[in-house]
Amino acid sequence: MKSETALDAIGKTPMVRLAGFEPPGGAEIWIKLEGGNPTGSYKDRMAVSVLTRAMERGDLKPGDRVVEYTGGSTGTALAFVSAVLGLRFTAVFSDAFSDSKRQAMAAFGAEVLVEPSDGTITPELIQRMKTRAYGLAGEPGSYYADQFGSPDVRAGYVPMGHEIAADLGHVDMLVAAVGTGAAMMGTVDGLAAAGQTPDVIALEPLQSPLLTTGTGGPHKVEGIGVGFEPPFLDRSRLCDIRTVDQDAAFDMCRRLAAEAGVLGGGSTGLNVVAAIELAKELGPGKRVVTIACDTGAKYLGGHIYG
């Protein structure tokens, strides 16, 4: 396949059946492998949507500066897309997050401003990062990407729904953990456009049951359980919200890699734990779809893979 730019490598990811993980007498389980995106995460879909739509509207032009505060994955995706589109990207980051994320953004040519921390991620630190990003975004020639508010974020995941419908036809249930909720809701929009209205189940870590009980807590599943109501989550579209134990999720990551060759992050393991449970409940002849949100290569040497 010939491409004009590396942006063509975003999306059209494989849909793989996890037959070996299906419970006896249960539904089929299918997983979309989003780790195949250029920066190893489905965040590339939102980054290309946010930046190309802003350029189409004339809000952003080559040479301008994109600004965002980020713990890494979104920043890496924005840095990658900015590099391709001739935009500058400034990430407001912190040394509370992993240094490999800082290195990835820098590799794509981003300016990375590091807010000092005591090594922990606190509401005070996030507020400081946000204030600094807002200040920079207000300067001439700068554009705030707005990962928690821009409608272009949710729209970026619509193709994921189109792709799922094109690959599978009928889908009975979509199961996925939520951070901002954009990936889930954009996928639901894309499925609906293709005539598919599956039951939708949102997931969160048992250790931070904010959506199910109103109270969050510390947990170790990166990208989800953000500690506030996910800004893009439309609860009226959900059939249920379930919690999954993070340790079961991390065990599942290791099993997925060893038995299916699917190397994912913690949210991927969490998604599959719930998909198996729901496949049991749904029964035969039905189809559950879930998502491998990012590649586990980013987590090697961490607590999941050791």
Ligand SMILES: Cc1ncc(COP(=O)(O)O)c(C=O)c1O
């Ligand atoms: C690894 C991982 N999984 C899941 C999510 C949740 O995606 P969303 O914010 O679209 O709900 C994120 C988002 O940061 C992520 O990085």
